[in-house]
Amino acid sequence: MGPRIRTLASFLTPHTPTLVVGLLLGLVANAAGLATPLVTKWVLDSLGGSMAWPLTALVALVVVGAGISLRQWILLNTLAERVILDARISIIRRYFAATVGDITRRPSGELVTRATSDTGLLREASSSIVGIVNSSLAMLATLVLMGVLDLVLLGCTLAAVVIVGAIMAALMPTIAKAQEAAQESVGRLGGTLDGALRAIRTVKASRAEDRQSERIVADARESAEYGIRAARRTAVVWTIAWSGIQLSVIAILGIGAWRAERGLLEISSLIAFLLYAFQLMGPITELTQNVTALQAGIAAAARIRQIEAIEVEPAPPPAAPAPVREPDPADPILALRGVTARYTPDTKPAVRDIDLDIPRRGHTAVVGPSGAGKTTLFSLMLRFLEPESGEMFLDGRPYRTYGHGDVRARLAYVEQETPIVPGTIRDNLLFTHPDATEEELRAVLAAVRLDTKVDTLDEGLDTPLTSSAVSGGERQRIALARAILRTPDVLLLDEATAQVDGLTEAALQECIRDRAAAGAVVTIAHRLSTVLDADTIVVLEDGRVRAQGTHAELLATDDLYRRLVEALRIAGQAPEDLAELVPGTVRSGT
Numbered sequence: 001m002g003p004r005i006r007t008l009a010s011f012l013t014p015h016t017p018t019l020v021v022g023l024l025l026g027l028v029a030n031a032a033g034l035a036t037p038l039v040t041k042w043v044l045d046s047l048g049g050s051m052a053w054p055l056t057a058l059v060a061l062v063v064v065g066a067g068i069s070l071r072q073w074i075l076l077n078t079l080a081e082r083v084i085l086d087a088r089i090s091i092i093r094r095y096f097a098a099t100v101g102d103i104t105r106r107p108s109g110e111l112v113t114r115a116t117s118d119t120g121l122l123r124e125a126s127s128s129i130v131g132i133v134n135s136s137l138a139m140l141a142t143l144v145l146m147g148v149l150d151l152v153l154l155g156c157t158l159a160a161v162v163i164v165g166a167i168m169a170a171l172m173p174t175i176a177k178a179q180e181a182a183q184e185s186v187g188r189l190g191g192t193l194d195g196a197l198r199a200i201r202t203v204k205a206s207r208a209e210d211r212q213s214e215r216i217v218a219d220a221r222e223s224a225e226y227g228i229r230a231a232r233r234t235a236v237v238w239t240i241a242w243s244g245i246q247l248s249v250i251a252i253l254g255i256g257a258w259r260a261e262r263g264l265l266e267i268s269s270l271i272a273f274l275l276y277a278f279q280l281m282g283p284i285t286e287l288t289q290n291v292t293a294l295q296a297g298i299a300a301a302a303r304i305r306q307i308e309a310i311e312v313e314p315a316p317p318p319a320a321p322a323p324v325r326e327p328d329p330a331d332p333i334l335a336l337r338g339v340t341a342r343y344t345p346d347t348k349p350a351v352r353d354i355d356l357d358i359p360r361r362g363h364t365a366v367v368g369p370s371g372a373g374k375t376t377l378f379s380l381m382l383r384f385l386e387p388e389s390g391e392m393f394l395d396g397r398p399y400r401t402y403g404h405g406d407v408r409a410r411l412a413y414v415e416q417e418t419p420i421v422p423g424t425i426r427d428n429l430l431f432t433h434p435d436a437t438e439e440e441l442r443a444v445l446a447a448v449r450l451d452t453k454v455d456t457l458d459e460g461l462d463t464p465l466t467s468s469a470v471s472g473g474e475r476q477r478i479a480l481a482r483a484i485l486r487t488p489d490v491l492l493l494d495e496a497t498a499q500v501d502g503l504t505e506a507a508l509q510e511c512i513r514d515r516a517a518a519g520a521v522v523t524i525a526h527r528l529s530t531v532l533d534a535d536t537i538v539v540l541e542d543g544r545v546r547a548q549g550t551h552a553e554l555l556a557t558d559d560l561y562r563r564l565v566e567a568l569r570i571a572g573q574a575p576e577d578l579a580e581l582v583p584g585t586v587r588s589g590t
């Protein structure tokens with residue numbers, strides 16, 4: 001519980017002054033409320049005389065109390081929205097500062113729930129501390145004033161309060177547990193729903209709609225079950241509190257009347273006492289509500305706290321000293337020396353002892369069986385993953401002397417699944433370089449042969465990419481266009497494994513050739529045409545570089561390469577096309 005409350009407190013501490021003002025306003029409003037029965041007694045005691053003053057005082061109390069309560073209400077609710085905003089900002093920033101490995105390990109739907117619904121639970125919790133202090137003090141003051149009026153009746157009241165309080169204390173923690181479990185189910189629901197919606201085509205093609213929705217509905221049901229449990233217990237707590245107070249009011253009335261009859265108590269005091277007894281409902285209700293809100297907030301804070309455990313990318317190192325010498329154009333742009341890396345400490349390395357140079361110009365293709373480490377190699381170059389041993393160099397300088405952003409600024413990356421960021425074609429093209437001009441956009445669209453297509457769209461560049469007007473191949477070309485908008489030092493291209501249309505394939509090849517003439521291109525090649533196009537081919541196997549060379553050299557010397565090419569040939573092109581592209585060589589390899 002300790003650290004959880006600290007998490008909640010950490011969201012509130014920046015707002016301490018507002019909380020203090022809220023508390024003070026609450027105390028004044030309470031004081032006005034508390035004075036009312038005493039002034040009522042004054043009115044009653046003045047019966048027969050002038051009642052102008054006591055009545056004016058009564059009205060003034062009501063007006064002042066209402067004004068102050070209004071101010072406090074607005075203040076605390078504004079504070080609650082600020083607390084939620086702060087929490088959301090910190091969560092969202094954390095997500096984007098996170099390491100790729102740590103953030104991709106978690107279901108994205110669940111991460112979304114954390115930022116949306118969990119933070120909402122902080123709303124009531126944020127002002128609950130003020131409410132708890134206020135209502136406790138109000139309760140205490142009410143009891144003291146009751147004591148001033150009549151000690152015997154106070155005794156009856158206290159007995160009722162203690163019994164009601166004990167029952168509430170016993171039930172409250174179980175309400176909190178049920179609420180926490182309900183929220184956890186909602187988080188799971190978010191995670192599975194998000195995953196299933198992404199795979200909606202597979203779900204439908206597998207005729208798994210019912211099974212899948214049932215699975216997700218199960219989480220919804222579970223959440224509802226816990227929610228109902230919490231609601232039931234809350235209802236019990238409230239009923240006990242209300243009935244308890246009402247019963248005690250009846251008891252007070254009976255005992256009070258009996259005492260008044262005997263001249264032990266004035267009638268006006270009995271009425272004032274009864275007003276206090278009714279007023280006691282206020283603080284008790286407030287206390288119950290606030291304790292419930294605080295518990296929900298503590299549970300939410302605990303879940304938000306888990307976000308703080310997400311590992312973030314380190315801050316960039318202090319500016320590195322200027323290089324002793326200008327990089328030699330003959331030096332590779334990227335170099336890996338003895339690099340070993342693994343994803344988690346308890347798994348085997350995904351790549352081992354990699355020595356690799358990527359020249360400043362030309363096309364390097366990486367090939368290898370599934371799981372050989374091709375994607376891992378890209379992740380290392382993009383610094384999504386850090387080497388466990390060995391060193392990587394960019395422009396002759398070790399990676400560790402650069403910030404993550406500095407390395408990535410020199411590279412451009414096209415993912416295999418060519419993800420499209422939410423927004424229009426223009427938003428996607430401008431994603432890496434928001435300052436690109438209209439001419440640059442036109443040029444890059446022409447380069448990927450999308451210019452005529454965009455012209456045919458009603459909204460042109462402002463067509464939202466959620467629309468089905470843009471095909472899979474076109475999306476790939478948009479992703480490519482984004483990467484080549486400004487000439488990167490290194491273009492990293494993870495080719496789609498799926499067959500692409502002829503136009504996309506031709507556009508890809510042409511772009512690769514163009515870029516390779518001006519800078520470095522590294523591809524994870526899944527098509528024979530790309531492999532044949534490469535100046536150097538790196539064959540990866542089981543996390544190691546197995547062979548390196550030109551297509552002809554590797555065909556002649558490497559068995560695995562021959563098999564890989566054979567597989568690509570079967571998957572892709574007709575033998576005649578191959579013969580045309582590399583006369584002699586392929587035939588000798590088959």
Ligand SMILES: Nc1ncnc2c1ncn2[C@@H]1O[C@H](COP(=O)(O)OP(=O)(O)OP(=O)(O)O)[C@@H](O)[C@H]1O
Binds near residue numbers: 343350
């Ligand atoms: N996020 C991850 N967490 C743990 N292990 C991983 C992760 N990603 C990859 N691996 C493991 O690292 C090894 C290399 O995987 P990698 O994805 O680099 O291979 P690949 O050559 O790109 O394969 P493919 O062609 O199938 O995409 C594999 O054994 C894989 O199981």
